[in-house]
Amino acid sequence: MDKIMRLTSENGLVIFSKSSCCLCYAVNILLQELLVSPYVHEIDTDPEGKDIEKALIRMGCRVPVPAVFIGGKFIGSTNEVMSLHLSGSLIPLLKPYQTSMN
Numbered sequence: 001m002d003k004i005m006r007l008t009s010e011n012g013l014v015i016f017s018k019s020s021c022c023l024c025y026a027v028n029i030l031l032q033e034l035l036v037s038p039y040v041h042e043i044d045t046d047p048e049g050k051d052i053e054k055a056l057i058r059m060g061c062r063v064p065v066p067a068v069f070i071g072g073k074f075i076g077s078t079n080e081v082m083s084l085h086l087s088g089s090l091i092p093l094l095k096p097y098q099t100s101m102n
Contacts, residue, residue, distance in 0.1 A: 001055035003048060008069040011039035012097045016056060016067040018044040023078045024066040030081070034091060035098045038068075070094065 008014050013031065015038045017024035024040075031038050043049035043065065053064040059074060061067045068075045070093050075081060084090035 001048075001052060003052060004055055004059070007039065007041055008072045012071060013038040013094070014069040015040045016052065016065055016069075017042050018065050020044065021065050027066045027068060027078055027081050030085065031094070034085075034094055036094050037097075037099065071096070 004016070013036055015024065015028055015031070017028070017040050019042050028038060028040055041052075043052045046052060056064045056067045059067075061074070061077060063077050066077055066081075068077070068081050075084070075093070081090065084093070
């Protein structure tokens with residue numbers, strides 16, 4: 001879907017989320033603790049949300065949210081993000097988007 005491509009190309013780090021999703025919240029908090037500020041797009045408040053959800057599933061998201069994109073590339077959902085983090089592979093992906101603690 002055009003909207004997904006536009007949002008992921010305009011923002012380095014994007015989470016497609018639902019406001020009631022606890023896993024979306026957990027992924028967002030993890031990323032913030034790693035000193036990045038993701039652009040969070042709540043699909044349940046978007047009039048095109050159902051279309052976005054269907055498009056995310058067609059793109060390979062087993063579950064539509066959270067869907068994490070870094071540098072325009074689909075990374076995955078909660079399991080993939082946590083696996084990357086535990087293996088030490090997430091922080092290098094986030095490096096360009098990190099803010100300093102100053």
